[in-house]
Amino acid sequence: MSTFLDIQVPPEWVRLARTGDPGAQQRIYAALARPVYTLLRRLVVRPAVCEELVQEVFLEVLRKLGSFHGTGSFAGWVRSIAVRKALMHLRSPWNAHLVSDSDDCALTDPATAHEEGEDRGGDLERALNALPYLGRSIVWLHDVEGYTHAEIAQLFDRSASFSKSQLARAHQALRAALEPQIGGQVCTLASRH
Amino acid sequence: MHARLETLISLRDRQPVEAATAAHVAACAQCAAELRRLTALRAKMASLPAFSPPELWPAIAARRAAAPATPPRWRWGNIAAAGSLAALVLALAASFPQYRTATPATSVMPRTAAGAVPLANLVERSQRLEATLRQLPQRPAVAVVANSAAIDALQSRIQRLDVEIAGNAQEASDHARLQELWSQRVNLLNSLFGVRYAEAVHAGYRATDEQGAL
The missing domain is CATH 1.10.1740.10 (RNA polymerase sigma factor, region 2, helix turn helix motif)
Known part of the structure; x- marks a missing residue:
């Protein structure tokens, strides 16, 4: 924490x-x-x-x-x-x-992400740095700093469900980056429940 | 049918999920493995090494020492944000009892023959607005970034004005300029109150007429 x-x-x-x-x-x-x-x-x-x-x-x-x-x-x-x-x-x-702006307001800085990951030699660091800024911020604030979805929603002036869905998307991207061989199968976990 | 990633994160965080989903995850090897992976990833992120900052204290101390002589830079983006936010919330702020007391409409403020509001009235109005601001609850620990930007911008502008007012007051040479500066200060405090009050209301604050009578 x-x-x-x-x-x-x-x-x-x-x-x-x-x-x-x-x-x-x-x-x-x-x-x-x-x-x-x-x-x-x-x-x-x-x-x-x-x-x-x-x-x-x-x-x-x-x-x-x-x-x-x-x-x-x-x-x-x-x-x-x-x-x-x-x-x-x-x-x-x-x-x-x-940085570039994409459909989900994501801002990515791949060049820096690559450098940072290599400097510290960690796949996880590299994967985190490669995330769009929105996803990276939400993952870090929620998973490490312990912010609740309600608190994150306030920070971004959005809803708690926005925070939840962005967190899930960021985790999906992390998984794809860290485990590329199974990253594409994530959608099989997104069925009904 | 497997659990969604969002649901698995909720389970990992011990947030409530449907009982049927929780039961499925407990029984499904694939979902259980994914849940373990998410838990392990969180632990791995938390254990990433810290970064060591370079020595920045001398720069901070120098900037702090220079601050009174160097008014904060005014950013046009912040002006726009502050202006639009203030306009949006002014009507809302007008419902605050202390605000109504502290800020009579400009039209009812006494004026000089030249049509200007006397300096003493502007100073008094400024002081009353500051007292009203102090009555608002502390800012929320987690604030909307746009509000913070507007509040920062308004506070910086007020600080800058205070430096100018202090300089003009010492010289006591240009009464009209001093009057203009105090008038700007009142306007900025009005805007600041509007944003702070809207933020407080958004966070659940309600002003009562009893408070207004204090």
Whole structure:
């Protein structure tokens, strides 16, 4: 599950950071930079863009510390900001010229996907990176970060059934990429039930 | 007839599915294998190694230090999003009791002989709008991206205006310019309230007349 759930940021750090204490602000960054960057890499993929987004995320975190009331997990609050920044980037016109738009609003970046998968030597990484951004985001947010379909629906301003069907389509694509010899038989599992 | 992928994912996630489907999956070797594969894939994704970010703190600290002197860049896409959203929700927002109190129609605002709203009234109106905004519930943990973009854009614009207002107030040289800036600030706060209120209502918030009387 999400690595964010394991991160405990002491409330004292948050209190001090809110007063402008640079040491506390840096400690918060140090505690959360890795999971934030990892999440962004999973959703956005491109390292250079992710580095820019990490900066945007922490600038917003520090700017809006006053609006965190301590009612939930601080790391979870930071994660929600990171997810929002990532999705805003992926849906922005600036990003649209980098990737192609297909019938399901999918945005794919095969070149980057290939590089990333090879760099880390994993078929799964390569398959994930090759997914359209919508499917990749939904798979990661649902299966790893533990978002519910209702929460994903809110993020994308769509219905929960949209989230479910996109998740299934993304899994179908993952299966085809990871097990090409049986990938084409998926439809036999899509009959009546 | 085998279970659909969507149904198998629901089973994997312990979500409710039809009893007959669950029974079929339990008895069908092919569906059971697919369910195990989906479960294993989720575990494999969760155990993928983390990425190590380069050292970005110095850049963040520098940008934060420079922020007051460098107003945020205004993005035309965000202006359009904010404008259209604000227009859509303004009628809805007008039903909020505190909003009605805080934002009398421009036509009933007192005006100078030249037809401008006096500066003191604009400042007061701005303060009342901010107080009204504070009464809205905290933003939902999971927000619609379009709303967030509009809210970010409006807040950035207000911050930029505040920098300009602070500069003009210190110089105290151009009263008309200051009046114009405060007028823009009121308009932006109106729009911000509209978007925030619509978002809150969408998340189940209901304002009552009792709240309006506070």
